[in-house]
Amino acid sequence: MLGQPEGLDETSPIFSIAAAAELAGLHAQTLRQYDRLGLVEPARTAGNTRRYSMRDVGRLRQVQLLSSEGVSLEGIRRILDMSDENRELRARVRELETALADAVMQQQGRRIFAAGSAGIQTLRAGARPSKPGSVVLWRGPTR
Structure with missing residues (x-):
């Protein structure tokens, strides 16, 4: 990506809990609760401080949206788990399609x-x- 520092992407854990809470429009205590429930699992520093990525902030916003629509936290966890699994399966399908195309071409x-x-x-x-x-x-x- 243009203008992006070397080695940083949407999964780079760069935000403190206060910064992530502000970006997501939530209270820091809410982020701690979501972490305890496994809805968002930020990276940890050597001193065990939470560090959030842009993907984590997006996930926090998704949790907030689903919650405001009346979905329970358990329901949100299940939706997020299925969404993660879907993303992983799509990536695997792309890998297999590429491998098959390469095998056919050879x-x-x-x-x-x-x-x-x-x-x-x-x-x-x-x-x-x-x-x-x-x-x-x-x-x-x-x-």
Whole structure:
């Protein structure tokens, strides 16, 4: 990301409890309660001080929104757990799709084509189309 210090991303634990509470529009005691309940689990420093990331702050806002809509804290915990599992499963599917595409591209005898706004182009084995959004077709060897 542009302008972002090296090694920092949305999961970097950089906010104190006071800063995270202010960003989320909550009281620091509420953040401590959510931590005890496992709704948001901030990182800890060597001195056991809580440190929140931007992802944690977003999660706090999500908890606040669900709570204001009348969802119980147990219901919120379940929703967040399912959301986390869904995110992990989607990442795994992307990994498997990439691995499958790579395996198919490495097979001998495959003729590979990409069709996009620039027309149809033949690709050599192992190559990917230069334009995102191209549809890639391959035909196995005839028997």
